[in-house]
Amino acid sequence: MIMKKINKVTVIIPTYNAEKFIGRCIDTVISQIYENxxxxxxxxxxxxxxINILKEFKKIKVLENETNQGPAYSRTKGLMQASGEYVAFLDADDYWxxxxxxxxxxxLEKYEDAVAVSTGYIGIDLKGGTVEKPKLSEEDKAYYGEKGNICPDFFEFWSTYFGVLTGTVMMRTSVAQQTKGQRSELRLTEKI
Structure with a gap:
């Protein structure tokens, strides 16, 4: 019997004062049905x-920044050490x-020319209600279907739905590393 190789995935989680959320975040990564x-x-x-909570998890690699540099800096630091064929970023207060x-x-294995894949997400608003994004048009629902499809025009999709969020993306590590990471000086929506 020939066993199919299960490609390694690297998940990068930047944390900053995340003691309330980080345990749940990491638990959802450890609990994935994907094994590698x-x-x-x-x-x-x-x-x-x-940092002490992170060190309690034996199955993760923990890196430290002496001072707060922002999530882009931390994501890039992790990306440059990623050894998986695929990479995903997950914020400390999010989960899968x-x-x-x-x-x-x-x-990504079905569509070998695709660089990345993004999913929708479900969030909880400040009143405890459910928020689902993106809300696709009926035409787009028919096109993408339940199992997804290649986006014919990424920039049109982005401008219509603003639907590509950090924790919803899986990409090929080699392509992500070629970019040299995220620009740490662009902290418009990040807390310091």
């Missing part, structure tokens, strides 16, 4: 108990369904 996952968590100079990695990797 490397987790790199970067503590970005937290002043709370985040147990099949996120298996579904996104299956898509």
């Amino acid at each position: 996952v490397e987790i790199i968590a970067i503590d970005d100079g937290s002043s709370d108990n985040t 369904d147990e099949d996120f990695i298996s579904a996104t990797v299956a898509f």
Whole structure:
């Protein structure tokens, strides 16, 4: 019997004063039904108990920044150490369904020319209500279907739905590393 190789996925989690959320975040990565996952968590100079919580997890690689540099800096630091064929970024206060990695990797393996895949997401607003994004038009629902499809025009999709968020993307590590990472000086929507 020939066993199919399960390609490694690297998950990069930047953290900053995330002691309330980081345990749940990491647990959802460890609990993925996909088996070959490397987790790199970067503590970005937290002043709370985040670093100690990270060190309790034996299955993750923990990197530290002495001072707060921002999530882009931490994501790039993790990206440059990623050893998986695929890479995903997950913010410390976010979490995934147990099949996120298996579904996104299956898509990238089916569409070998695709650089990345993005999914929708479900969030909780300040009043405890459910927020689903993106809300696709009926035409787009028919085109993308349940299992997804190649986006014919990424920039049109982006401008219509603003639907590509950090924790919804899986990409090929080699392509992501070629970019040299995210620009750390662009901190418009990040807390310091």
